Amino acid sequence: xxxxxxxxxxxxxxxxxxxxxxxxxxxxxxxxxxxxxxxxxxxxxxxxxxxxxxxxxxxxxxxxxxxxxxxxxxxxxxxxxxxxxxxxxxxxxxxxxxxxxxxxxxxxxxxxxxxxxxxxxxxxxxxxxxxxxxxxxxxxxxxxxxxxxxxxxxxxxxxxxxxxxxxxxxxxxxxxxxxxxxxxxxxxxxxxxxxxxxxxxxxxxxxxxxxxxxxxxxxxxxxxxxxxxxxxxxxxxxxxxxxxxxxxxxxxxx
Amino acid sequence: xxxxxxxxxxxxxxxxxxxxxxxxxxxxxxxxxxxxxxxxxxxxxxxxxxxxxxxxxxxxxxxxxxxxxxxxxxxxxxxxxxxxxxxxxxxxxxxxxxxxxxxxxxxxxxxxxxxxxxxxxxxxxxxxxxxxxxxxxxxxxxxxxxxxxxxxxxxxxxxxxxxxxxxxxxxxxxxxxxxxxxxxxxxxxxxxxxxxxxxxxxxxxxxxxxxxxxxxxxxxxxxxxxxxxxxxxxxxxxxxxxxxxxxxxxxxxxxxxxxxxxxxxxxxxxxxxxxxxxxxxxxxxx
Ligand SMILES: Nc1ncnc2c1ncn2[C@@H]1O[C@H](COP(=O)(O)OP(=O)(O)OP(=O)(O)O)[C@@H](O)[C@H]1O
Ligand SMILES: [Mg+2]
Numbered sequence: 243x244x245x246x247x248x249x250x251x252x253x254x255x256x257x258x259x260x261x262x263x264x265x266x267x268x269x270x271x272x273x274x275x276x277x278x279x280x281x282x283x284x285x286x287x288x289x290x291x292x293x294x295x296x297x298x299x300x301x302x303x304x305x306x307x308x309x310x311x312x313x314x315x316x317x318x319x320x321x322x323x324x325x326x327x328x329x330x331x332x333x334x335x336x337x338x339x340x341x342x343x344x345x346x347x348x349x350x351x352x353x354x355x356x357x358x359x360x361x362x363x364x365x366x367x368x369x370x371x372x373x374x375x376x377x378x379x380x381x382x383x384x385x386x387x388x389x390x391x392x393x394x395x396x397x398x399x400x401x402x403x404x405x406x407x408x409x410x411x412x413x414x415x416x417x418x419x420x421x422x423x424x425x426x427x428x429x430x431x432x433x434x435x436x437x438x439x440x441x442x443x444x445x446x447x448x449x450x451x452x453x454x455x456x457x458x459x460x461x462x463x464x465x466x467x468x469x470x471x472x473x474x475x476x477x478x479x480x481x482x483x484x485x486x487x488x489x490x491x492x493x494x495x496x
Numbered sequence: 497x498x499x500x501x502x503x504x505x506x507x508x509x510x511x512x513x514x515x516x517x518x519x520x521x522x523x524x525x526x527x528x529x530x531x532x533x534x535x536x537x538x539x540x541x542x543x544x545x546x547x548x549x550x551x552x553x554x555x556x557x558x559x560x561x562x563x564x565x566x567x568x569x570x571x572x573x574x575x576x577x578x579x580x581x582x583x584x585x586x587x588x589x590x591x592x593x594x595x596x597x598x599x600x601x602x603x604x605x606x607x608x609x610x611x612x613x614x615x616x617x618x619x620x621x622x623x624x625x626x627x628x629x630x631x632x633x634x635x636x637x638x639x640x641x642x643x644x645x646x647x648x649x650x651x652x653x654x655x656x657x658x659x660x661x662x663x664x665x666x667x668x669x670x671x672x673x674x675x676x677x678x679x680x681x682x683x684x685x686x687x688x689x690x691x692x693x694x695x696x697x698x699x700x701x702x703x704x705x706x707x708x709x710x711x712x713x714x715x716x717x718x719x720x721x722x723x724x725x726x727x728x729x730x731x732x733x734x735x736x737x738x739x740x741x742x743x744x745x746x747x748x749x750x751x752x753x754x755x756x757x758x759x760x761x762x763x764x765x766x767x768x769x770x771x772x773x774x775x776x777x778x779x780x781x782x
Contacts, residue, residue: 298667303595330673342683351673352683400666409672447565 249294249413249443255309257290257299257467259380265477266467268309277444279454279475283495288447291464292415293405295445296332297325306450313413314345330357333406333442337418339398341390346373347372348381349390349401353409368408375441376404378432396427403434407442416446421452432457451456451491463487498518505740518778534726536752538757541750551718551735557747559718561755564735567635567721571714571731572704574639574724579646580696587654588691593679608646617765619709627713635721635729638714642703649702653695690773697770707733715756732759 248270254280254302265287272278280288290299291353297389299305299316307481311315312349318328324399330353342349351430354383356362358489360368373379378400382393390401406414416435435444448454454461454475459476463486471487545560552559586603594600609704628631650753703731715728716738723729732755739752 298671301663301667301670326673327674328673329671334668334671336664336666336668338663342665342669343687354672356672356674358679405672464663474774475692 247273249313250308250445251312251315252291252294253310253312255291255294255307257287257294257307259472264467265294265307267469268464268469269474272426272443272445274296274443275439275441276459277439277446277457278460279458280445280447280462280464281449281451281454282470283488283490284449286464287467288464289417290467292334292417292445292447294319295385295413295415296329296334298329298334300325324364328380330409331361331411332413333409333411334398335406335414335416335419339395339402341393341398341401343389343391344367345387345470346401350404350408353405357409363407371456372404372408373405374378375431375438377437378404382430394427395405396423396430399423399427399431399433403431405439407438413443417442418447418449420480421449429454451493464488465490506656514721515689534535534753534757534760536757538750538753541747541754542757544554546751551625551751552731553718554743554748555745557773559751559756561735562692563718563720563728564716564732564755564756565762566731567714568704570724571635571638571642571710571729572700572723573701574636575642575646576679576696576700578639578643579650579709583647585656587651588685589678590651590655590720591658591674592684607648607651610644611652615641615706616708617643619712622709623712632712632726633715633728635714635731637712638710638729638731639711641709642706645703645706645709646699649699650696653699654688657691657695658684660691661687682755690776694770697766697773701766701770704734705759705763707737710734711737 248271250270252268252270252272255265255268255270256263268287270291280292282288293299294307294311295313295318297307301305305320309319311319313328313332314323316323340353344352347369351365352374354365354368358364358368370379370383378397382399382401385386385392390398393401399422401416401467403419420431423431432453435446438444439459441490446454446458458475461475462469463482463484465486470485471482473483478487479491484489545558547560547562547565549558549560549672550563552565586607590600590603596604619641622637622644626637626640630637650717665684666679668682670676674682710731710733715733716734717723717730718729719730720727736752736755736759739755740749743749743752
């Protein structure tokens, strides 16, 4: 039985790209309203693991997941699950910002119009709230009608966060959300995440060890498709149990 | 080890440059030559009457080309109405859903074959299924023939434009909880739109000048195109051909050249519009 406070509970998750197995028996518990950092060398399966939580991998032919992933106690790998509702509840931020070719306002309104019956006034309110929630409102309130693609990279990423928040998710998955963003923009997003943790369960993939130790509560270290060690971030970075983890967090390989 | 002499490579490089420079200027010279000739031959009988009146029967002096231009617009618009909905749908399906499936590969192959079928054969086919069966020529049969020529081109451009859009956009739409169909018809379409419009305009412009298929189908008439579905319908390409080639009268030759000039100007305008959409897309990519 799953413990109540775990938002996500992964059991013996295996993942295949055609014949190539990328994840091996992943077991991972993710606590609600915490930030969990997923770290590990390039190609170890971090993105692959994250992309199971909202079943986004199903866009691509030949990719399949085996095992169980419980979200709020329900196995989301069950074929009978409502995929569109799952994805509303589990938002995702990608490495490269992907503003839609439409105005800032319409970008954020997109998921609202998609999922909620809201009047024009309610939509406008929700857009503003989401933009405030993503710490972007002050910068864009005078250019809501301008193209979302005309913003700076960091602003585009926060626009994507606002758009994800607007769907009112419970979980936010972030796959290297700041690796394409300059240091100032990165700092803003990190501050933002610290505030978002109150409302959402956040899982973030990062290559930046400082970032992981600064913002996360729990850290999971992946290596060659397996989860080597999971624990409180402080412990992972100061006193890891596993030699591989120690070598990785101390920068001896990566 | 001895290094290879760079002499030949350098010579080859200069020859290559000289040749491509020459080819480019040849293209420009040819283009200018075509335009110059059409303007020289066609400008003298350009007048308001030409664009207001229908053509007169063979040999009668006077008359305009307005009926032929209108007929061309109707036949081309009819072709677009027939070809675009299925072609856009097929192009989108190939890029978004068919991908590498057997059906998609078969469809792609068919489209490629269709693209290579000579327009005269397409015209003959339309004649066989729409003219001999109904017993009359018609503008609609012409539209049908042109639609067959337009279809594969539009399928290809549409597929190209949609598959040119990265999966990142698709994934971020799905990640918000949008369905495949909805994201395709809203956001992906928006991203692909200007490129598709460019391709469609070029395809429309291309078939509007086709003559051979119309000789089998729409034929020609010295009347306004009132019987689009049931009778011969005039068109600019056929007027140009018959006035300049089949007529002994100098006045008709002049009108034929003027029609060619009018056609060229109109198509140039369509091309510039298409480029404008294309340029907007290129600017957005930056
Ligand atoms: N589309 C794909 N097709 C086939 N194999 C893939 C595909 N995507 C990833 N893989 C393989 O799966 C493994 C895990 O890849 P994944 O992208 O999850 O790694 P990652 O930890 O996110 O790496 P990075 O830090 O570089 O983003 C790698 O061996 C990779 O080669
Ligand atoms: Mg990755």
